Amino acid sequence: MFGGTILLVDDEKEIIDLLEIYLKNEGYKLLKASNGAEALELLTIHEVDLIILDIMMPQMDGIQACMKIREEKQMPIIMLSAKTQEIDKITGLSLGADDYVTKPFSPLEMIARVKSQLRRYRQLNVSRVKNDNEIVIDDLLINVATHKVSVDQNEVRLTPREFAILEVLARNRGIVLSMEQIYEEVWNDPFLESNNTLMVHIRKIREKIEKDPSSPQIIKTVWGIGYVIE
Incomplete structure (x- = not known):
C-alpha cells in the first residue's frame, strides 16, 4: 500500500516521531525537516503530495515557508501550531494553507485530515489534467x-x-x-x-x-x- 509522499516539517522531534508512526502505518512515504529552509530544499529534489507544516520553527518559520512554497507548488498544506488565537489560523489559511490543526491534537484526527486533503487534491488534479489533455469532438x-x-x-x-x-x-x-x-x-x-x-x-x-x-x-x-x- 502506498498513499503518497508527505513532508513533515516540525522542530519538535516528539511530534515528528508520533506522526511518523501513524502515517507510515497508513502506507505513506515520509520526508522530514526541522525548519522551513530544510523543507524548501527537500522540495527541490523530491515529489511531495502533502505537507504538514509547523508555524513556530527556527531559521525559517512555517508562515515564511508557506509563502515560498505557494510561489511554485499547489499540493495541500496543513498548518500545525500550538497557537490557538484566531488570527494565526486566519493568517495561515490566507497565505495558502488548506487546513489548520492546533497542538495538542489527535493522531487519528490528523490522519483523517490528511486523507481528506489528498482525496480533494487528487480529484481536482485529475479533473484539471483531463480537461487540459482531452479534446472531445x-x-x-x-x-x-x-x-x-x-x-x-x-x-x-x-x-x-x-x-x-x-x-x-x-x-x-x-x-x-x-x-x-x-x-x-x-x-x-x-x-x-x-x-x-x-x-x-x-x-x-x-x-x-x-x-x-x-x-x-x-x-x-x-x-x-x-x-x-x-
Whole structure:
C-alpha cells in the first residue's frame, strides 16, 4: 500500500516521531525537516503530495515557508501550531494553507485530515489534467498526453504524424487551415505545392476515424484552401 509522499516539517522531534508512526502505518512515504529552509530544499529534489507544516520553527518559520512554497507548488498544506488565537489560523489559511490543526491534537484526527486533503487534491488534479489533455469532438476523443484516439469509445491507432495532423486540426476547430499551415506545423519544413504527402496522410486518418471516409464528417476539405474540423 502506498498513499503518497508527505513532508513533515516540525522542530519538535516528539511530534515528528508520533506522526511518523501513524502515517507510515497508513502506507505513506515520509520526508522530514526541522525548519522551513530544510523543507524548501527537500522540495527541490523530491515529489511531495502533502505537507504538514509547523508555524513556530527556527531559521525559517512555517508562515515564511508557506509563502515560498505557494510561489511554485499547489499540493495541500496543513498548518500545525500550538497557537490557538484566531488570527494565526486566519493568517495561515490566507497565505495558502488548506487546513489548520492546533497542538495538542489527535493522531487519528490528523490522519483523517490528511486523507481528506489528498482525496480533494487528487480529484481536482485529475479533473484539471483531463480537461487540459482531452479534446472531445462528438464521438471523437483525442488525448494529447497519451497520444490515444478513440471513436465511439473504440480505440483508433494513428501514427505519430497522423496524430500530429489530427491534433493541429482539433485544436483549431472551426478554423480553416491551409495545407501549407498544417504541413509546416507538423513537418517543420517549407511546404511545396507539388507535395501531396499531407493529402495522403489526411486520407489515411479519415479511413481510421470517419464512419464513411468517402463522405467525411469530421475532417472536411475546403477546396482550394485546406482542411477544417467544424
